[in-house]
Amino acid sequence: MNKARLRVPGPTEVPERVLSKMAFPMINHRGDEFRNLYLKVCSEIKYVFQTENDVLIFPSAGTGVMEAAISNFFSPGDLIVSFQCGVFGERFAEIAKAYGANVEVIKAEYGMPITKEMVRDRIKKDKNYEIKGILFTQNETSTGVLNDIKALKEAVGDHPALIIVDAISSLGAVELKTDEWGIDVVVSSSQKAFMLPPGLGFISISEKAWKAYEYSKMPKYYFDIKKAKNTLQKGETPYTPFVSLIYALEESLKIIKEEGLENIIRKHKKISEALRAGIKAIKLKPFVKDDYASPTVTAVEIPEEYKDLTKTLKNKFNITVAGGQGSLKGKIMRIGHLGYVDFLDIIAVISALEMAIGDEKLFGKGIKAAEKKYLEGGI
Amino acid sequence: MNKARLRVPGPTEVPERVLSKMAFPMINHRGDEFRNLYLKVCSEIKYVFQTENDVLIFPSAGTGVMEAAISNFFSPGDLIVSFQCGVFGERFAEIAKAYGANVEVIKAEYGMPITKEMVRDRIKKDKNYEIKGILFTQNETSTGVLNDIKALKEAVGDHPALIIVDAISSLGAVELKTDEWGIDVVVSSSQKAFMLPPGLGFISISEKAWKAYEYSKMPKYYFDIKKAKNTLQKGETPYTPFVSLIYALEESLKIIKEEGLENIIRKHKKISEALRAGIKAIKLKPFVKDDYASPTVTAVEIPEEYKDLTKTLKNKFNITVAGGQGSLKGKIMRIGHLGYVDFLDIIAVISALEMAIGDEKLFGKGIKAAEKKYLEGGI
Numbered sequence: 001m002n003k004a005r006l007r008v009p010g011p012t013e014v015p016e017r018v019l020s021k022m023a024f025p026m027i028n029h030r031g032d033e034f035r036n037l038y039l040k041v042c043s044e045i046k047y048v049f050q051t052e053n054d055v056l057i058f059p060s061a062g063t064g065v066m067e068a069a070i071s072n073f074f075s076p077g078d079l080i081v082s083f084q085c086g087v088f089g090e091r092f093a094e095i096a097k098a099y100g101a102n103v104e105v106i107k108a109e110y111g112m113p114i115t116k117e118m119v120r121d122r123i124k125k126d127k128n129y130e131i132k133g134i135l136f137t138q139n140e141t142s143t144g145v146l147n148d149i150k151a152l153k154e155a156v157g158d159h160p161a162l163i164i165v166d167a168i169s170s171l172g173a174v175e176l177k178t179d180e181w182g183i184d185v186v187v188s189s190s191q192k193a194f195m196l197p198p199g200l201g202f203i204s205i206s207e208k209a210w211k212a213y214e215y216s217k218m219p220k221y222y223f224d225i226k227k228a229k230n231t232l233q234k235g236e237t238p239y240t241p242f243v244s245l246i247y248a249l250e251e252s253l254k255i256i257k258e259e260g261l262e263n264i265i266r267k268h269k270k271i272s273e274a275l276r277a278g279i280k281a282i283k284l285k286p287f288v289k290d291d292y293a294s295p296t297v298t299a300v301e302i303p304e305e306y307k308d309l310t311k312t313l314k315n316k317f318n319i320t321v322a323g324g325q326g327s328l329k330g331k332i333m334r335i336g337h338l339g340y341v342d343f344l345d346i347i348a349v350i351s352a353l354e355m356a357i358g359d360e361k362l363f364g365k366g367i368k369a370a371e372k373k374y375l376e377g378g379i
Numbered sequence: 380m381n382k383a384r385l386r387v388p389g390p391t392e393v394p395e396r397v398l399s400k401m402a403f404p405m406i407n408h409r410g411d412e413f414r415n416l417y418l419k420v421c422s423e424i425k426y427v428f429q430t431e432n433d434v435l436i437f438p439s440a441g442t443g444v445m446e447a448a449i450s451n452f453f454s455p456g457d458l459i460v461s462f463q464c465g466v467f468g469e470r471f472a473e474i475a476k477a478y479g480a481n482v483e484v485i486k487a488e489y490g491m492p493i494t495k496e497m498v499r500d501r502i503k504k505d506k507n508y509e510i511k512g513i514l515f516t517q518n519e520t521s522t523g524v525l526n527d528i529k530a531l532k533e534a535v536g537d538h539p540a541l542i543i544v545d546a547i548s549s550l551g552a553v554e555l556k557t558d559e560w561g562i563d564v565v566v567s568s569s570q571k572a573f574m575l576p577p578g579l580g581f582i583s584i585s586e587k588a589w590k591a592y593e594y595s596k597m598p599k600y601y602f603d604i605k606k607a608k609n610t611l612q613k614g615e616t617p618y619t620p621f622v623s624l625i626y627a628l629e630e631s632l633k634i635i636k637e638e639g640l641e642n643i644i645r646k647h648k649k650i651s652e653a654l655r656a657g658i659k660a661i662k663l664k665p666f667v668k669d670d671y672a673s674p675t676v677t678a679v680e681i682p683e684e685y686k687d688l689t690k691t692l693k694n695k696f697n698i699t700v701a702g703g704q705g706s707l708k709g710k711i712m713r714i715g716h717l718g719y720v721d722f723l724d725i726i727a728v729i730s731a732l733e734m735a736i737g738d739e740k741l742f743g744k745g746i747k748a749a750e751k752k753y754l755e756g757g758i
Contacts, residue, residue: 001638002721023402259380316758317723342381344696344727351726355750363750368743371734379695 002318007349009141009169009297009322011191011198012339014248015255018195021247029243035235037246042232044253048171048194048261049186049204051178056228057249058201059242062168062189065201067095068223069164069185070133073209075217076100078132081122081161083107083114083152087142087325092135092166099218101133110328111299113140113147113292119155131161132212139170142325144299144334145288146174153181162212168192171202172256173268173296173338184209190245193264193296195252195339199245268295270374271337271346278350278370282362287332296338299324302331309333309356317352343374381697386728388520388548388676388701390570390577391718393627394634397574400626408622414614416625421611423632427550427573427640428565428583430557435607436628437580438621441547441568444580446474447602448543448564449512452588454596455479457511460501460540462486462493464526465519466704471545472514478597480512489707490678492524492671498534510540511591518549521704523678523713524667525553532560541588547571550581551635552647552675552717563588569624572643572675574631574718578624647674649753650716650725657729657749661741666711675717678703681710688712688735696731722753 006013027033045055058064070092074080080101082093085108096103106122108114114136123131134156138149149165156163164185167176171186172193178186183206190200205213205225213226227238256264272295276286279300287299302309310333313319322334337346350366385392406412424434437443449471453459459480461472464487475482485501487493493515502510513535517528528544535542543564546555550565551572557565562585569579584592584604592605606617635643651674655665658679666678681688689712692698701713716725729745 002723003719005723318721319723340382342697344381344384344698344730347730348723348726351723351730351746351750354746355754358754360751364743364745364747366743367730367733367746371730371742372739375734375737 005317005319005345005348007319007321007336007345009192009334009336009338010189012193012195012336012341014195014197015252015340017255018248018251021251022197022244024244024247026243029241030236034241034243034246037250038232038237038241039235041246041249041253044257045202045249048253048256049178049202050176050180050261051186051204053178053204053206054229055202055204056225056232057241058203058223058228059199059240060201060223061198062187062201063091063095064223065187065189065203066092066166068201068203068220068225069187070096070101071099071216071218071220071223072225073162073164073185073212073216074099074101074133075215077102079104079130080133080135081106081131082135083118084137085112085114085143085145085147086110086137086140088140088166088168089135089137092137096135110143111145111288113145114152116151116155119152123156123159126159129160131159133162133164136163136165138165138167138176139174139294139296141169141297141334142328143288144294144297146170146292146294148292149176149183150181153183162209169296169338170294172261173264175265178204190249193339194249195255196245196248199242200249265295267342268338271341271343272296272298274343274370274374275335275337275346275350277373278346278366279353281369282350282354282357282366284353297334297336299332299334302333306357309353312356313352316356319349319352346370384696384698384724384727386698386700386715386724388571388713388715388717389568391572391574391715391720393574393576394631394719396634397627397630400630401576401623403623403626405622408620409615413620413622413625416629417611417616417620418614420625420628420632423636424581424628427632427635428557428581429555429559429640430565430583432557432583432585433608434581434583435604435611437582437602437607438578438619438624439580439602440577441566441580442470442474443602444566444568444582445471445545447580447582447599447604448566449475449480450478450595450597450599450602451604452541452543452564452591452595453478453480453512454594456481458483458509459512459514460485460510461514462497462531463516464491464493464522464524465489465516466521467519467545467547468514468516471516475514489522490524490667492526493531495530495534498531502535502538505538508539510538512541512543515542515544517544517546517555518553518673518675520548520676520713521707522667523673523676525549525671525673527671528555528562529560532562541591548675548717549673551640552643554644557583569628572718573628574634575624575627578621579628646721647717650720650722651675651677653722653749653753654714654716654725654729656752657725657745658732660748661729661733661736661745663732675715677714677716678711679714681712685736688732691735692731695735698728698731725749
């Protein structure tokens, strides 16, 4: 049996150093030991968010903090513009609708990013500042598209709407300068670049967003950020925290600090570029163009003649990649390369693809292209 | 930072299923829970040894059970013939000498195996059956040579000497039919094909060897097999057992049984052949010929122009391979591929070697050759 190689875009593999923390003993979550730990991680996580804003941690999936990013800042009837280019953009809008917002959807087709023009055009029309919130997805996991949040924020200009970014599958792997770019709310989740098991949602909140909180009339309880902030001041959580994952988070933040965020971001970019070079060399086609390709997940078109590519990777090599979602089901496969992953992990995927395709003339070709790309500019 | 890839010929990587057992709670080693566990593993381990003989477990390194394989069966002055082709064969002889045996050494040069002729010639001369013991090393880890134990045993014929085999780096990865071939004593160790952390030594003992025990006058205490056998009958050990590793052994034996020894042996052979094909394609030279190449460790000559190959693998790719031992220091590197390892692990090593050598013309060449070889005969 081959080793299990998990190459989905989250959960990612978890470093042994982190996994071992999951086996630490339980402690009283109202005791000093937990308090010190919790205050420490809530402070240190700001480094990954590149922010001085509050960052709160909820025991939840990523979708939970997406909900928090809506219900804490808006009121029913508020106009929220949702820029979408895939399943996760759509989800953000669905949450806003469920809470009674007046959601306006602006879509790019699957495989394409949101453009500055799309944002600028909409903002221009909003003479009376009716838009209260703007939803972006930094990394659209369903298609492998990276939206240029910096440029999109610039396109928003000084419009007073809250800028809310789903950075679930990008934060800690892709540049996101929360404060420098002026992003009000950023949400992320443990099982992505944080290299943790699933279970924690993270949300950063700007001062402007805290002001919006005061006027928000949407119902909230579990995800109430004010309650979470108030208890955090005592080093506690409103409800029982996920103790094991807090231990693990302490360790993963340590690893991220040791490696340096810049190096980690660079690593993801290099790996992604090398993978794309390798894929093209064995005549597979990345689903999106290089210009806006995600550094954390690469969607590859499944050619008609290799319909079973994903199955072959699984059955013959025990590599698990993700399939397409929604209308892309069966049309693409998505190779995750975020968090605890390195270039040689990607070499393994390319080699397995070469063998799965089975054309001897292509053997080694993908690897060669990937190696060349990877070595560009030194390692 | 790249992931740590441990490619030394032991300790090997340990499956997560096994590692997690190392964190199980301590139990009383004189209680029923331990007794049941211990009786179970001591019985199930016979499958790997392919024997109905007793197999005893000692909390020790492999060298400990090598010592047990001498001190329990011989008396000072006994003639023991040590067939050696590397450092570990030499060690076996040193132990015998330390215990006062009259050791005769028959050597093959480093990189060559022991031949049937070498054995047959010596046996022929022993008209009066003066030889009491014959020491073989199945897999000479220091050079990557596999000795053909079946053929060597046939060359011994019906000479009454005890046949003692060091199978530390081969048992469970290479065919060794203890009973069918008539091997009296086989020793092995946990950190090799058993996929465990170091700490356990294993020894199988034939009926003939038990008879020899009765006459043995070499001193022994910790490694006294009779004491171990007597306490085993009660499900106990003479001295405190390595409880965590016994839990882990239970799990690794389960994995070995699930996969099937034959499949595991075949896997090691295929991986080794593919690695050798890959190495040759990038103009590196395996230290030993295909005919007697080890399926668990491959020694590669270090070319003058790539003196730092081992360092580069470590520093740039975090792959740890072993260096040469004794007079081979600096001349070879040894790539371990036993236990918890699969083909894509070896692809990673070949890719790293391609990049470490850095000749773009060779990029992908080693991978291509390895993929072709690996797919021969199906996977």
